[in-house]
Amino acid sequence: MTKTAVVFSPKYLCHKTGHRHPETPSRLRVIMRELNKSGILGNEGCSLVEPEIVSINDLKRVHDIDYIQRIKQFCRCGGGLLDREDTMVSPESYDVARLAAGGTVKAVDLVMAGKCRNAFAFVRPPGHHAGPNYPMGFCVFNNVAVAAAHLLEKFSLDRVLILDVDAHHGNGTQDIFYRSGRVLYVSLHEDPIEFPLTGFADEVGEDDGLGYTVNVPLPYGTDDRIYLRAFNEIAVPIINQYKPQFILVSTGFDNHYADPVGNLSLSALSYVKIFDAVLESASKFCQGKLVAVLEGGYSLRFLGKLACAVTAKMAEIPYVIHDRHRGAGVKIRKKGEKTIEQVKKIQSSFWKTS
Numbered sequence: 159m160t161k162t163a164v165v166f167s168p169k170y171l172c173h174k175t176g177h178r179h180p181e182t183p184s185r186l187r188v189i190m191r192e193l194n195k196s197g198i199l200g201n202e203g204c205s206l207v208e209p210e211i212v213s214i215n216d217l218k219r220v221h222d223i224d225y226i227q228r229i230k231q232f233c234r235c236g237g238g239l240l241d242r243e244d245t246m247v248s249p250e251s252y253d254v255a256r257l258a259a260g261g262t263v264k265a266v267d268l269v270m271a272g273k274c275r276n277a278f279a280f281v282r283p284p285g286h287h288a289g290p291n292y293p294m295g296f297c298v299f300n301n302v303a304v305a306a307a308h309l310l311e312k313f314s315l316d317r318v319l320i321l322d323v324d325a326h327h328g329n330g331t332q333d334i335f336y337r338s339g340r341v342l343y344v345s346l347h348e349d350p351i352e353f354p355l356t357g358f359a360d361e362v363g364e365d366d367g368l369g370y371t372v373n374v375p376l377p378y379g380t381d382d383r384i385y386l387r388a389f390n391e392i393a394v395p396i397i398n399q400y401k402p403q404f405i406l407v408s409t410g411f412d413n414h415y416a417d418p419v420g421n422l423s424l425s426a427l428s429y430v431k432i433f434d435a436v437l438e439s440a441s442k443f444c445q446g447k448l449v450a451v452l453e454g455g456y457s458l459r460f461l462g463k464l465a466c467a468v469t470a471k472m473a474e475i476p477y478v479i480h481d482r483h484r485g486a487g488v489k490i491r492k493k494g495e496k497t498i499e500q501v502k503k504i505q506s507s508f509w510k511t512s
């Protein structure tokens with residue numbers, strides 16, 4: 159059995175966002191180049207898998223049919239700016255976005271069928287900002303949410319964890335599962351005060367979903383030390399109490415200090431530690447069943463290496479990454495520690511933290 163499946167198609171490069179847009183096809187080009195160059199792809203522990211287009215039925219569990227039709231029509235008419243901000247699409251984007259959502263479903267199906275232990279879906283456009291009826295922040299269809307809904311419906315799971323480690327709050331994912339107790343959404347992200355204006359610590363879910371949304375908003379400039387403290391003291395204990403049946407990781411590499419879009423200051427170390435912990439939880443609670451889905455990450459210099467560090471960890475292939483760590487100032491650290499205590503206090507009515 160292959161340990162790790164890498165889901166990718168060159169068709170993902172056909173979603174065009176225009177000149178100088180950070181969410182460029184080159185993101186996947188650098189990732190695939192590095193996965194090949196490093197020998198991770200080609201190693202017997204890791205194999206490349208072609209995605210399939212998502213069915214409308216799978217898509218409809220998460221998005222309104224009117225919204226799906228609107229995207230189709232808009233792309234067929236030539237594309238352009240989908241929202242008032244920065245979500246660009248080209249004529250091909252509807253099909254590519256369906257292939258992106260299909261890539262995450264494929265990854266989940268492979269893992270559920272025992273064809274691999276875990277998988278990384280390297281897809282674009284990304285998904286976690288897209289809600290039931292809106293595009294946002296470069297996202298068209300919510301890939302990770304489609305995969306989670308597929309797990310709930312097709313496999314009748316009741317405890318699916320979505321861990322979101324993109325630099326930005328996954329407002330769309332939160333929105334989609336805010337009233338569901340069958341999906342635990344845990345997100346660590348930069349202070350959402352400028353974007354996306356959701357993801358504050360007191361957003362904890364509603365109705366059946368009360369307590370199943372965990373937001374950890376960290377100050378701009380947060381470094382490995384504070385981030386990993388928040389992760390180990392809040393996310394890990396909550397995940398262990400939840401005992402997930404499947405783990406999905408919305409993996410954005412825009413937390414990195416060199417990222418031109420994100421405002422945090424992590425090095426590769428955080429990604430390695432996050433996956434160390436989450437792979438351990440997966441093996442403890444769900445026979446290792448884990449799918450990572452690419453979200454953001456825009457530093458073309460580091461993106462390939464960061465993706466390799468995570469994929470190698472998942473496949474248990476040695477990979478060395480040299481990455482300089484830039485620490486945060488004392489002021490930021492103090493602010494970060496205050497936030498951690500604040501989140502713990504809010505979460506204490508639902509979960510034990512350490």
Ligand SMILES: [Zn+2]
Binds near residue numbers: 326410420453455
């Ligand atoms: Zn992001």
